[in-house]
Amino acid sequence: DVVMTQFPLSLPVTLGQPASISCRSSQSLVYSDGNIYLNWFQQRPGQSPRRLLYKISNRDSGVPDRFSGSGSGTDFTLKISRVEAEDVGVYYCMQGTHWPYTFGPGTRVDIK
């Protein structure tokens, strides 16, 4: 199985400041169609996961533009340009290229 790692696992941030989460896969996530199926999810306390970004950098409908994604091959990054209180939660990267799909361990974002 593809192993997804994330860094850091805990991220205390100051409101209004930027935040960045790294995600690395144990093998290339380039699918046979040329796409990279790397998604980012947010899970707020007590809620189901919500997809924020798909195929590295495409924002889902309703996702604020302060969220952005980048990366290629095996290294990816989620950035929040200015953290707001509603951004508190756990963020997961997930690869959908190889079965079984696998998630990173999650990065807990909270406010300092």
Add this chain to the structure above:
Amino acid sequence: EVQLVESGGGLVQPGGSLRLSCEASGFTFNNYWMHWVRQAPGKGLVWVSRISGDGSSTAYADSVQGRFIISRDNARNTVSLQMTTLRAEDSAVYYCVRGGIDYWGQGALVTVSS
């Protein structure tokens, strides 16, 4: 509006069985793969199973292979997960997820305990 509503969770003894169902609405159901993903209390997300839009193709995580069966009824817009020989480590919230991994249900809690 896309909605996924799980049902069937509960408390079951080790070795027992349980059937989860997920009713979908707001999209053309048979056009999508459907998945089950679980999350043990305080833990991360783990893929369990998936089924193709016409039900002809299925796949399972190694941890549930041979014990869980995924199925769907496209006439009723439902996907089900039949779970047998349940173990304590199967205790989790089980999420129904639309293919594309874009929409998630609210989850169904399964607790395996004597």
